[in-house]
Amino acid sequence: xxxxxxxxxxxxxxxxxxVVVGFPIYITVVNSLLTPQQIAHRPPALxxxxxxxxxxxxxxxxxxxxxxxxxxxxxxxxITVAELVTSVLAAYAFTFVAFPFRRVLFFxxxxxxxxxxxxxxxxxxxxxxALGWYNTFPALIVPFMASGVGVFLLRQAFLQLxxxxxxxxxxxxxxHLRFLLRVVVPxxxxxxxxxxxxxxxxxxxxxxWPLIATDSNNVRTVQIGLRQLESLNIDQINVIFAGTLLxxxxxxxxxxxxxxxxxxGLTAGAVKG
Amino acid sequence: xxxxxxxxxxxxxGEMAAGRSKDAANGHRRMGRITREAAVGYLFVxxxxxxFAIFVFYPLLRTFxxxxxxxAPYPTIPSKFVGLSQYRNVLTSPDFLASLGRTGEFxxxxxxxxxxxxxxxxxxxxxxxxxxxxxxxxxSSTVATSVAVVSVIFFTLLNPTVGLFSYWLGIKGGNxxxxxxxxxxxxxxxxxxxxxxxFTFILMSAALQAIPEDLLEAARIDGAGGRSRFWRVTLPLLxxxxxxxxxxxxxxxxxxxxxIDLLTQGGPDNHTNVLIYNxxxxxxxxxxxxxxxxxxxxxxxxxxxxxxxxxxxxxxxFYG
Numbered sequence: 071x072x073x074x075x076x077x078x079x080x081x082x083x084x085x086x087x088x089v090v091v092g093f094p095i096y097i098t099v100v101n102s103l104l105t106p107q108q109i110a111h112r113p114p115a116l117x118x119x120x121x122x123x124x125x126x127x128x129x130x131x132x133x134x135x136x137x138x139x140x141x142x143x144x145x146x147x148x149i150t151v152a153e154l155v156t157s158v159l160a161a162y163a164f165t166f167v168a169f170p171f172r173r174v175l176f177f178x179x180x181x182x183x184x185x186x187x188x189x190x191x192x193x194x195x196x197x198x199x200a201l202g203w204y205n206t207f208p209a210l211i212v213p214f215m216a217s218g219v220g221v222f223l224l225r226q227a228f229l230q231l232x233x234x235x236x237x238x239x240x241x242x243x244x245x246h247l248r249f250l251l252r253v254v255v256p257x258x259x260x261x262x263x264x265x266x267x268x269x270x271x272x273x274x275x276x277x278x279w280p281l282i283a284t285d286s287n288n289v290r291t292v293q294i295g296l297r298q299l300e301s302l303n304i305d306q307i308n309v310i311f312a313g314t315l316l317x318x319x320x321x322x323x324x325x326x327x328x329x330x331x332x333x334x335g336l337t338a339g340a341v342k343g
Numbered sequence: 344x345x346x347x348x349x350x351x352x353x354x355x356x357g358e359m360a361a362g363r364s365k366d367a368a369n370g371h372r373r374m375g376r377i378t379r380e381a382a383v384g385y386l387f388v389x390x391x392x393x394x395f396a397i398f399v400f401y402p403l404l405r406t407f408x409x410x411x412x413x414x415a416p417y418p419t420i421p422s423k424f425v426g427l428s429q430y431r432n433v434l435t436s437p438d439f440l441a442s443l444g445r446t447g448e449f450x451x452x453x454x455x456x457x458x459x460x461x462x463x464x465x466x467x468x469x470x471x472x473x474x475x476x477x478x479x480x481x482x483s484s485t486v487a488t489s490v491a492v493v494s495v496i497f498f499t500l501l502n503p504t505v506g507l508f509s510y511w512l513g514i515k516g517g518n519x520x521x522x523x524x525x526x527x528x529x530x531x532x533x534x535x536x537x538x539x540x541x542f543t544f545i546l547m548s549a550a551l552q553a554i555p556e557d558l559l560e561a562a563r564i565d566g567a568g569g570r571s572r573f574w575r576v577t578l579p580l581l582x583x584x585x586x587x588x589x590x591x592x593x594x595x596x597x598x599x600x601x602x603i604d605l606l607t608q609g610g611p612d613n614h615t616n617v618l619i620y621n622x623x624x625x626x627x628x629x630x631x632x633x634x635x636x637x638x639x640x641x642x643x644x645x646x647x648x649x650x651x652x653x654x655x656x657x658x659x660x661f662y663g
Contacts, residue, residue, distance in 0.1 A: 083467055084478050092481050098496050110505045160391040169384030182399045186598055188619055189642035192626060192635055193402035216394035246383050275489035277601040293491040300495045300605060304505055314495050322487045337549040
């Protein structure tokens, strides 16, 4: 008896918590398909009986969502590719190449994990200004072309490769670059993918730096676009909801495809094994 | 002596000479290989090091340096070197202490609740029953949102005139939750907890699944009930993950900016003006000296949090 009640109770709790966790997104979807009048109606509509898609069109026309999404795509893809390349190279050097001060330089990489981005904000804004990069893509990309997390995670993974593999490759006349590209990268594809997803997510969601490093819509990312969206008038409340959904959509799609890699990337530092 | 007598010696000498020159050649080649090897190493770490030098270490030092200069109220007047006095003034000002206090409150409102909820959801969803995948995906789903996305959604739902949540809370126009001195910070904290729940859930679920089944089985055979298995076996094994979530959570709360900027802008009446927002507004007002002192303080506090936690908490957590 206890077990049956236990199972029923678990389903009941699962359902209640699912409603609580899922409701804000659900109501966002519903409201993006209603008119402002319907949204303001009381008692509120919790289901779109006659869905309308006009709010999504307006999000592109009046709220420039297309431009913001494009900017975010440019910045995020550039950061992700750059972080992958620089982290793989550095992690490889820290694992397979012998050079003086290797340990010291690795600890320097680790030390960056202790420096929050906020602590470097003001001088970095000045650097960007001095380089003439204010309001440009380089301002949003270049400061993030290296990642301490990436170097650390990938080095941990590379260390798991058997030493004999490197010796055998050297005997076969493989140089470092060939060994890296033909052996190390293919064998570590899962962790590289996991870090790539993590890097993409982090870059896409950046808020404070893009806010400070730009003030022109031509380069502003979608997160900052949301700030503009929020200030829309209440009679465009459906556009606010639609635009928010559009801003979230790319990441939702990405996670549906790469759920496993994301879980791996997020938990890599926390769970042993 | 005949040539024949000399021959072996000469041959030996010749061999030795040849050997020596071969050694020398090897030495050169080895030296060449070592420097080449080192060159490859430096070349590979150069991009990372260059970015870190220019955009992490240099600006970190410069932040401390800029804290020594007081910025004049007019942009045309150069800033003046005032030494440590600006650090003293800013760090003892009621304005800084108030924002530090609100940051502490914010940490307390977000971190423990976030961890308990994430763990509870993970335990709840840790069962092999039909449909569990749906629930797991749903609980994880908030990782796909950004702070800005979540903040705009809640801001709109909390709008005092048309927001659904305001309606359910019985608010009709006038001030909403986000305009209330008492409730603004808890509201921002709730939004933050909601946004982080997916991440905490994923962390805790992964940790739960990493617990060896035979340990729980052994406890069951020893007659431990469900509750005591959780407190005596599961929780101690989860402690490293809880510890990790706590450190990450505290750091994230100190860095929580987007939700403040989008929900309350530090208001009402500074009630959500946490340290990072104080830094931002000082920066926006071109008070780079004060902003730098606040940034330096933020850095030192987060460094201390990490180090203290590692020192004291790590000893008490169980690494299986």
